[in-house]
Amino acid sequence: MNNLIIIAHPNRESFCFNGIHKTIYKTLQEANESIRVIDLYDDDFTSSKKDLVNSYKESVTWSDRIYIVSPVWWFRLTPKMETFFDEVFTPGFAYNFVPLTKLYGYPKPLLSDKKVRTYLTHGAPALPVQTLYLNSVKLRLVMGVYSFVFGWFKTKTRQFWSVPFVTQEKRESYLRVVEKDIQKDLKL
Numbered sequence: 230m231n232n233l234i235i236i237a238h239p240n241r242e243s244f245c246f247n248g249i250h251k252t253i254y255k256t257l258q259e260a261n262e263s264i265r266v267i268d269l270y271d272d273d274f275t276s277s278k279k280d281l282v283n284s285y286k287e288s289v290t291w292s293d294r295i296y297i298v299s300p301v302w303w304f305r306l307t308p309k310m311e312t313f314f315d316e317v318f319t320p321g322f323a324y325n326f327v328p329l330t331k332l333y334g335y336p337k338p339l340l341s342d343k344k345v346r347t348y349l350t351h352g353a354p355a356l357p358v359q360t361l362y363l364n365s366v367k368l369r370l371v372m373g374v375y376s377f378v379f380g381w382f383k384t385k386t387r388q389f390w391s392v393p394f395v396t397q398e399k400r401e402s403y404l405r406v407v408e409k410d411i412q413k414d415l416k417l
């Protein structure tokens with residue numbers, strides 16, 4: 230199968246890049262899977278780069294599985310990942326609105342054949358984010374982006390908590406979770 234990894238972290242030494250992204254890549258590579266990587270910071274992606282947007286759309290179309298890796302900054306994904314959603318997951322490519330009335334329609338996903346996993350890293354612990362803030366990051370992502378593009382209940386999102394503050398042992402346990410997820414996707 231064709232696997233697309235989209236990484237959105239400017240620091241190659243980060244846990245997102247050097248840990249999660251590399252674990253996904255290595256696990257897929259060891260299974261002889263086809264892999265493409267979109268590195269939004271290495272590409273210096275901006276909305277003005279139309280050729281890059283078109284190549285990203287082609288990679289999304291090519292893929293059977295999409296793995297998205299991003300830290301959470303200010304209760305959102307990185308600016309380049311948010312720009313990716315805005316510029317790549319556009320109407321006519323990723324979804325269409327089906328009219329119900331003169332003033333209302335519902336989104337029909339056009340990429341519902343894709344399997345999608347997202348890995349988010351937080352600097353905060355789980356308790357306040359999931360209770361006080363109602364897990365708004367994941368809620369917005371799943372309901373406000375993924376339901377339009379991939380459909381309801383078609384994506385899986387993992388969140389890793391307090392990443393800058395946890396031990397190396399805890400980070401390694403996070404990476405074992407990632408590896409098991411990929412192996413499950415590969416049915417190994």
